[in-house]
Amino acid sequence: MNSTATSITFAPISLPKSGVAVVLAGDGPKLFPTAAKLDQAGARFLQRAAKVAKFKGKKRTALDLLCPAQVKLDRLCVVGTGKIADYAGNDWASLGGVIRSRLTGREGGEATVVIEGPGRPDTVSSEEVAEIALGLTLRGYKFSKYKSAKSDEDKSNNGNDSKSELKKIVVQCADPAAARRAYLSRKAIADGVLLARDLVNEPANILGPKEFAAAAKALDKLGVKVEVLDEKALTKLGMRALLAVGQGSARPSLVAVMRWTGAASKDSKPVAIVGKGVCFDTGGISLKPAQGMEDMKGDMAGAACVVGLMHALAARKAKVNAVGVIGLVENMPSGTAQRPGDVVKAMSGTTIEVLNTDAEGRMVLADILWYTQQRFKPRWVVNLATLTGAVLVALGKEHAGMFSNDDKLCDQLTAAGKTTGETVWRLPLGPKYDEMIDSKVADIKNTGGRYAGSTTAAQFLQRFIKKGTPWVHLDIAGTGMAANKSDVSESWASGYGVRLLDRLIGDHYEG
Numbered sequence: 001m002n003s004t005a006t007s008i009t010f011a012p013i014s015l016p017k018s019g020v021a022v023v024l025a026g027d028g029p030k031l032f033p034t035a036a037k038l039d040q041a042g043a044r045f046l047q048r049a050a051k052v053a054k055f056k057g058k059k060r061t062a063l064d065l066l067c068p069a070q071v072k073l074d075r076l077c078v079v080g081t082g083k084i085a086d087y088a089g090n091d092w093a094s095l096g097g098v099i100r101s102r103l104t105g106r107e108g109g110e111a112t113v114v115i116e117g118p119g120r121p122d123t124v125s126s127e128e129v130a131e132i133a134l135g136l137t138l139r140g141y142k143f144s145k146y147k148s149a150k151s152d153e154d155k156s157n158n159g160n161d162s163k164s165e166l167k168k169i170v171v172q173c174a175d176p177a178a179a180r181r182a183y184l185s186r187k188a189i190a191d192g193v194l195l196a197r198d199l200v201n202e203p204a205n206i207l208g209p210k211e212f213a214a215a216a217k218a219l220d221k222l223g224v225k226v227e228v229l230d231e232k233a234l235t236k237l238g239m240r241a242l243l244a245v246g247q248g249s250a251r252p253s254l255v256a257v258m259r260w261t262g263a264a265s266k267d268s269k270p271v272a273i274v275g276k277g278v279c280f281d282t283g284g285i286s287l288k289p290a291q292g293m294e295d296m297k298g299d300m301a302g303a304a305c306v307v308g309l310m311h312a313l314a315a316r317k318a319k320v321n322a323v324g325v326i327g328l329v330e331n332m333p334s335g336t337a338q339r340p341g342d343v344v345k346a347m348s349g350t351t352i353e354v355l356n357t358d359a360e361g362r363m364v365l366a367d368i369l370w371y372t373q374q375r376f377k378p379r380w381v382v383n384l385a386t387l388t389g390a391v392l393v394a395l396g397k398e399h400a401g402m403f404s405n406d407d408k409l410c411d412q413l414t415a416a417g418k419t420t421g422e423t424v425w426r427l428p429l430g431p432k433y434d435e436m437i438d439s440k441v442a443d444i445k446n447t448g449g450r451y452a453g454s455t456t457a458a459q460f461l462q463r464f465i466k467k468g469t470p471w472v473h474l475d476i477a478g479t480g481m482a483a484n485k486s487d488v489s490e491s492w493a494s495g496y497g498v499r500l501l502d503r504l505i506g507d508h509y510e511g
Helices: 033-037 040-053 091-101 126-139 152-157 176-201 209-222 231-237 240-246 293-298 301-315 361-376 390-395 407-420 431-435 453-462 498-508
Strands: 007-011 020-026 062-066 075-082 110-114 168-172 225-229 254-261 271-281 321-331 343-345 351-353 381-385 400-404 424-426 471-475
Touching (some): 040 062, 040 075, 075 091, 209 225, 209 254, 209 271, 209 301, 240 321, 240 343, 271 301, 271 361, 390 453, 400 453
Parallel strands (some): 007 168, 020 075, 271 321, 271 381, 400 424
């Protein structure tokens, strides 16, 4: 993994005698509960600095202090929490991200974070401490693999300044053993998120279908059974829609199938997660504008989420049977590329008129959705794809667009989104929208025109969902790449969907 790794350990509350420490301050009656653990000089210094700076412990505020000689610590950072008694959902992980944003590592390779409950009588629970540690891990991510070294001594560090790299965070809390146990599953989830970010951040000349499939195959070491289907196998299966997208590229198309069997019964129906993996999307013959095309290295964020999620489930030994299927192609213009006006037959037997070769992701998904249902007969299917720019027009980068044939699954995903901060917003499907993708020369056309672009894309996918299969389509074009910065991510690639779907599965489908 290319991401910067900072190890996290847990210890009893006892402020360090040197280095950098972070403590919490709320806006309740006890602004500085940790101040009593400072020496007298440190406590006086803290109180005076807070008064001068008019620091009140408001949420996301901080008081950053270089300590004078008479104070043993080198640096003390006080992070405001606001009313911590009201925290819920993603607030704890967000707090961890805010704390991590204040830790530069320039004072040395180790920092101490003291977790007590300002403004309330009880201590922060071990589960809440683990969520803070999750936020620390996620916010610490950097993708600096291709940064040149600053000096000869840094050449072995992939471009990172080794003198300013934070290697270790010690989290001090009331019950370190319990917090450590609670963090183990969060670390598995965090590693899945960071894996997804790494995949999306990689340039397309490095990560094509073959290399992406190898990343999926690496999950073997966690106990995930992985098959990679080559073009010969895909042709035999009849995945002509998927193959049509990739036929203009010199890189062969592939499908990776990942299976995790963690339920008590191996015969228990699996949940299925399906991802669009267009490793680079030029638009094909319907060529995209040059401006911004470099972002299309991230058009495989859906597939990256599936790989990251399967990593998380396996690493935390989730008690569920899960299948992840990703279609890996490159959409290029060439003498062998598909043309506007072509008609291809999908694996389901449905014929598709290709009006726009840049509406390619839905064709990839059409075949792998059908394949997944036919082979595995899952409890439900959720697919993720950076599918349409129209979802950005509708929702911006705040929510993923959610389309579904199942109210229960939608409600569960909405709740999981609120808990993790990876929010979704349901958008409509309906017969009138479905009519917009009827073709005069084939069963269906791959674009419904200018209006309701996200919905007509979802209607296209629904044509390949078998009757009785609960299904959700998540359009993550606004949340999976070039995403908004957040408390837990400063990265261009967010890793969106890993935490969301892990929470969905953990809350409702394990055991």
